[in-house]
Amino acid sequence: DTEVTQTPKHLVMGMTNKKSLKCEQHMGHRAMYWYKQKAKKPPELMFVYSYEKLSINESVPSRFSPECPNSSLLNLHLHALQPEDSALYLCASSQDPYRGNQPQHFGDGTRLSIL
Amino acid sequence: DQQVKQNSPSLSVQEGRISILNCDYTNSMFDYFLWYKKYPAEGPTFLISISSIKDKNEDGRFTVFLNKSAKHLSLHIVPSQPGDSAVYFCAASDDSNAGGTSYGKLTFGQGTILTVHP
Numbered sequence: 001d002t003e004v005t006q007t008p009k010h011l012v013m014g015m016t017n018k019k020s021l022k023c024e025q026h027m028g029h030r031a032m033y034w035y036k037q038k039a040k041k042p043p044e045l046m047f048v049y050s051y052e053k054l055s056i057n058e059s060v061p062s063r064f065s066p067e068c069p070n071s072s073l074l075n076l077h078l079h080a081l082q083p084e085d086s087a088l089y090l091c092a093s094s095q096d097p098y099r100g101n102q103p104q105h106f107g108d109g110t111r112l113s114i115l
Numbered sequence: 116d117q118q119v120k121q122n123s124p125s126l127s128v129q130e131g132r133i134s135i136l137n138c139d140y141t142n143s144m145f146d147y148f149l150w151y152k153k154y155p156a157e158g159p160t161f162l163i164s165i166s167s168i169k170d171k172n173e174d175g176r177f178t179v180f181l182n183k184s185a186k187h188l189s190l191h192i193v194p195s196q197p198g199d200s201a202v203y204f205c206a207a208s209d210d211s212n213a214g215g216t217s218y219g220k221l222t223f224g225q226g227t228i229l230t231v232h233p
Contacts, residue, residue: 004158006158031219033219040226041225042204042223042224042225042226043159043204043221043223044223045220045221048219048220050219055219056219056220090158090159092158094219097219100146100147100208100210100211101146101147101164101166101210103149103161103164104149104161104219104221105161106151106158106159106160106161107158108156108157108158109157109158
């Protein structure tokens, strides 16, 4: 059982819709991450939150808007997405953003399809 | 520019034998290395890691070896089991600069599909 929970598991949306992906962890981790994974490719980092503050944005288009309301929750707000944004979106967390050598633990992802 | 490479897209092994998955990296700043296993429709599961101050780390059937001079790491699974069949990703990070812009950023290889036959 994964300790990082992502909802929904699947999402189909039109290009004009607004939706949100949610991620929750109760391990007391203070770093949280969003990754995007296309078919047969490795995960690619999108955003990093350290102690609820955005610390890394990998030049992600503004149609993706992350939010970290508290230390356990991470959201990814979606608006005006393009068909090429269809992918598996993975959330991960790690214990302490200022201590190295710590693994990131992943959720099972949200499979997003843009019509 | 692929900084982490897994040159074997797939590997097929008989049950009970050793599986050896390889990974090469080019960024000399990487100092922490991880292996993840991924089943279809699931997220990557952390398997084992190694920091650059070590050359070997063992956890049950899984052993990771690091050769810093060759910028090469490998994952050994002994004995291999059919349930080990999955995609294996190696990943690396530069954790030398706490709070820096690259801190905590994992760079993944392309993955190797391991199939263990009964």
